[in-house]
């Protein structure tokens with residue numbers, strides 16, 4: 275099985291007012307294709323920092339980062355942007371949709387930065403909207419949608435560029451329990467269809483759904499275990515084929 | 518996300534329309550700047566076109582010498598009513614100029630007197646012009662019926678005259694004037710021709726007043742000298758006023774344009790030793806061109822300053838708005854960066870917005886600039902009606918100028934506005950692009 279992402283001895287330090295904060299102290303991790311990983315740990319343990327490194331939003335202070343088969347430790351800013359546009363899907367706690375764009379336009383944003391939005395790409399965006407159950411809301415603005423619906427749009431957006439993996443930082447942090455269940459169901463389905471998923475969460479119920487739980491403490495991995503209680507969803511919705 | 522994509526522009530305009538009033542106010546500064554660029558060029562063009570017209574009328578190769586009454590002389594005259602002191606250009610001057618300066622092609626002696634003309638019971642006042650046959654050619658007079666004066670008329674000092682159109686109409690309302698005799702002073706002059714109507718020439722101020730032409734009667738200059746002489750006595754409310762002038766004007770034509778200024782200097786030198794008083798003026802139409810150039814330059818500098826100031830202020834306005842927009846949209850910038858926007862993409866996105874703003878100002882400014890002609894006319898009218906005294910004080914140029922839109926001022930104004938957009942938009946755009954995406958995403 276090839277790996278979607280791997281990090282070797284990655285450290286991240288921040289210097290604030292002359293004091294060095296060690297956000298990550300040598301993390302080594304491999305995430306194979308199709309995995310469903312939950313990253314957990316107390317506040318300030320470096321979960322978001324790790325996620326940002328995997329998402330190419332940030333560069334490690336030391337160590338290596340490989341996505342797919344590309345070494346990205348020394349990649350330039352523009353190359354990282356290209357990787358984000360074509361190979362990474364982000365889902366955020368606060369949805370992070372662009373308010374003045376419609377649902378469809380929001381879904382298309384990553385494609386926009388890959389090049390012109392042509393017919394097949396537009397088709398793909400429509401399929402993703404359909405997949406998350408918002409095919410009839412294409413022209414709506416984010417402000418006209420509920421939190422759960424907005425998060426669905428964000429998930430559609432994260433899928434549209436057919437990424438190596440989806441990075442989700444507290445994706446259900448702003449949602450009520452019913453909606454959380456719906457979103458987790460959707461994410462579980464995506465994983466069923468083969469999508470690699472990495473979720474950062476505080477909530478044990480969310481972690482329970484993953485196949486693997488990585489616990490961080492003070493910038494280091496303190497445990498990395500397969501999750502026996504993981505139960506994939508009974509019914510699975512059809513996913514569109516990868517283009 | 519290249520520049521030319523419709524979508525890039527669509528997005529930019531869309532975010533501008535989120536704050537229509539704000540965008541409109543920002544556009545205003547550029548509008549004023551661009552409009553004044555178009556205006557200043559149009560007014561400058563109007564000034565130089567007008568000067569060119571005048572020069573064409575007076576002849577670019579001509580030098581005009583006018584006799585003028587020296588001011589001290591007239592005061593002396595009041596005391597001694599019978600001593601009439603001669604002044605002005607003399608026949609000797611004329612001969613000297615024609616004989617000594619080789620670059621002079623042709624010299625035209627002219628004597629003008631206000632006079633009364635009569636036919637049967639009808640009497641009218643007009644200008645009697647003693648001249649040579651070339652006068653018609655130099656002043657662009659055209660013959661309507663009959664002929665103008667000839668060399669033979671002049672040589673033989675015949676009592677022949679040619680009438681301007683209005684004189685002919687008023688003295689001979691029902692008859693053909695040709696062959697009839699017009700009474701001037703105590704002598705009669707045979708009408709040999711009638712001239713076509715001519716548009717009056719504009720004055721240049723100073724010694725060269727506007728010329729009417731349409732109430733003229735032309736007679737050979739030698740006839741005038743021998744019949745009427747140099748002394749003309751006019752009756753003015755009880756007292757008599759005498760004048761003794763040999764020539765009212767001499768029009769010299771120089772062989773080549775490049776010789777005009779040199780010849781003018783020579784003419785002044787030739788005249789100087791023979792005149793104790795400044796009783797003549799030398800007008801060089803070509804020099805008007807220089808004058809017009811200075812006026813135009815002054816105008817362009819002045820309006821250019823206004824334009825530059827409003828463009829800079831407009832640019833600062835754009836920058837200010839864009840800095841606010843960038844701060845407001847920090848989160849959006851973070852999202853776009855996370856989803857794959859490069860720094861260049863962010864720069865382009867914000868630059869497109871500033872360019873759209875300034876181009877909007879540019880286009881409306883060009884429209885505003887094109888209305889300059891009717892607007893100036895309207896303003897002038899308004900001022901004339903509201904404050905006539907103020908209007909009178911205005912310089913000639915402002916009273917008279919008709920702005921002419923210079924075609925290339927439109928693309929110029931347009932490119933100025935785009936340049937302003939780029940210059941003042943670049944800093945906010947770069948600031949947006951340099952933001953750390955993680956920080957930007959955390960921004961509330």
Ligand SMILES: Nc1ncnc2c1ncn2[C@@H]1O[C@H](COP(=O)(O)OP(=O)(O)OP(=O)(O)O)[C@@H](O)[C@H]1O
Pocket residue numbers: 288289290295296297315316317318319320321322323324
């Ligand atoms: N830009 C930064 N500058 C300085 N220190 C930072 C920066 N980002 C993170 N840190 C520090 O690095 C450590 C790890 O932060 P991180 O955001 O990864 O924690 P987290 O596990 O996501 O916490 P939470 O669960 O509260 O989101 C913290 O001590 C934090 O203060």
Ligand SMILES: [Mg+2]
Pocket residue numbers: 321322323
């Ligand atoms: Mg965090």
